[in-house]
Amino acid sequence: MFSEPETQLALQTALEAGELILECYGMEDMQTEYKSDNSPLTVADRKSNDHIVTKLAGTGLPVLSEEGQPVPYEERKAWPAFWMVDPLDGTREFLARNGEFTLNIALIRDGHPVLGVVYAPAKEQLYFASVGEGAFLVEGARGMTGSPELLADAARRLPFSSNPDSFRIVASRSHMDEKTLSYLERLRQNNPDLDVLRCGSSLKFCMVASGEVHSYPRFSPTMEWDTAAGHAILNAAGKTLIDTVSQRELVYNKEDLHNPGFIAQ
Numbered sequence: 001m002f003s004e005p006e007t008q009l010a011l012q013t014a015l016e017a018g019e020l021i022l023e024c025y026g027m028e029d030m031q032t033e034y035k036s037d038n039s040p041l042t043v044a045d046r047k048s049n050d051h052i053v054t055k056l057a058g059t060g061l062p063v064l065s066e067e068g069q070p071v072p073y074e075e076r077k078a079w080p081a082f083w084m085v086d087p088l089d090g091t092r093e094f095l096a097r098n099g100e101f102t103l104n105i106a107l108i109r110d111g112h113p114v115l116g117v118v119y120a121p122a123k124e125q126l127y128f129a130s131v132g133e134g135a136f137l138v139e140g141a142r143g144m145t146g147s148p149e150l151l152a153d154a155a156r157r158l159p160f161s162s163n164p165d166s167f168r169i170v171a172s173r174s175h176m177d178e179k180t181l182s183y184l185e186r187l188r189q190n191n192p193d194l195d196v197l198r199c200g201s202s203l204k205f206c207m208v209a210s211g212e213v214h215s216y217p218r219f220s221p222t223m224e225w226d227t228a229a230g231h232a233i234l235n236a237a238g239k240t241l242i243d244t245v246s247q248r249e250l251v252y253n254k255e256d257l258h259n260p261g262f263i264a265q
Contacts, residue, residue: 004115004130004133006059006107006115006130007115007128007130007133008148009055009056009058009059010056010105010107010115010117010128011117011126011128011148011151012055012145012146013051013052013055013056013105014052014103014105014117014119014126015119015126015141015142015144015145016051016055016145017047017048017051017052017087017103017119018103018119018121018142019121019142019145020044020047020048020051021044021047021048021088021094021101021103021121022121022122022142023047024042024043024044024047025044025094025097025121025122027043030042030043030044030094030095031043032095039091040091040092040095041067041091042088042091042094042095044088044091044094045067045087045088045091046067046087048087048088048103049065049066049067049068049085049087049088052065052085052087052103052105053065053068053085056083056085056105059083061081061082061083061107062076062079062082062083063082063083063084063085064076064082064083064084064085064225064253065084065085065086065087065225066085066086066087066223066225067087068085073255076253077253077255079253080109080110081107081108081109081110082107082108082253083105083106083107083108084105084106084107084108084113084224084225084228084229084252085103085104085105085106085225086102086103086104086202086225086226086229087103088101088102088103089101089102089103089104089201089202089225089226090102090174090200090201090202090203092174092200093173093174093200093201098200099120099122099123100120100123100173100199100200100201100203101120101121101122101200101201102118102119102120102201102202102203103118103119103121104116104117104118104202104225104226104228104229104230105117105229106225106228106229106231106232107130107232108228108252108253111251111252111253112249112251112252113228113229113231113232113235113252114130114131114232115128115129115130115131115232116128116129116130116228116229116230116231116232116233116236117229118202118203118205118206118229118230118233119141120201120203121142124139124140124141124142125137125138125139125141125203125206126138126141126144126151127158127206127209127233128233129158129209129232129233129235129236129237130232130236131232131235131236133236134157134158134236134237135157135158135159135209135233135234135236135237136155136156136157136158137155137156137158137206137210138151138154138155138156139154139156140154141154158206158209158210158211158233158236158237159209159210159211159237159238159239160210160211160212161211166193166194166195167187167191167193167194167195167214168194168195168196168197168212168213168214169184169187169194169195169196169197169213169214169215169216169217170196170197170198170199170204170207170208170212170213170215170216171184171196171197171198171199171204171216171217171218172198172199172200172204172218172220173198173199173200174200175218175220176198176220177219177220179219179220179261180217180218180219180220183217183219184196184217197213202226202227202229202230204216204230204264205227205229205230205231205233205234205241205264206230206233208234208239208264208265209230209233209234209236209237209239210237214265215263215264215265216263216264216265217261217262217263217264218261218262218263218264219244219261221258221259222258222259222262223257223258223259224252224253224254224257224258224259225257226259227241227250227259227262228252230264231249231250231264234264235249239264239265240264240265241262241263241264242262242263242264242265243259243260243261243262244260244261244262244263245260245261246260250262
């Protein structure tokens with residue numbers, strides 16, 4: 001499961017960045033400011049970003065990060081492969097100290113995610129996947145930095161089981177919108193046993209990949225770095241992430257890095 005050096009590097013980098021995030025998680029003052037879209041930015045975002053970008057730059061591939069400098073489309077459209085990074089996904093959950101935050105690392109080739117790592121350091125849950133090797137979860141991953149043998153021994157292949165008995169959906173904890181509420185109400189009309197869970201960050205993709213829930217609908221705005229790593233894990237687990245506009249799999253490195261609405265299932 002670690003046959004590709006990129007997988008080993010992404011896992012090691014995620015675990016190291018997770019430690020930097022947890023150091024900040026324990027601080028009384030998280031040194032928060034707000035970006036132009038009113039989304040929070042903390043010292044943890046910056047420290048995680050700096051570490052991840054530095055480590056991945058050693059591969060010689062470009063790195064496109066939420067907290068990095070914007071790269072003009074005229075330049076990046078020529079990239080056959082690059083890293084896409086969200087150094088702290090779910091900053092609102094981080095500030096709420098509920099543990100539902102992740103860091104996301106994906107490798108994109110020709111517009112498609114072929115490798116993904118989603119690490120939830122407070123939960124010590126490490127999800128990862130690559131094309132041809134499958135999707136996996138390591139519980140208790142903290143402390144396994146530099147130990148690929150331990151990671152391999154602890155890894156459980158996704159999905160764990162087929163879909164749950166009741167009809168279960170996961171939705172955003174912090175970004176619920178009217179369109180999603182209407183979609184859920186339509187589902188409930190045909191599925192009176194519908195159970196809606198709420199969760200932060202890219203953990204929602206991992207819940208679909210594991211078989212814990214049937215699907216994750218999202219109609220409020222997201223960016224490519226919010227979905228890329230989770231998308232790779234979904235695909236490797238035999239699941240899909242469908243663009244509700246084209247009815248096809250989401251694609252990456254678009255001129256506009258905003259995603260359309262989607263359903264992971």
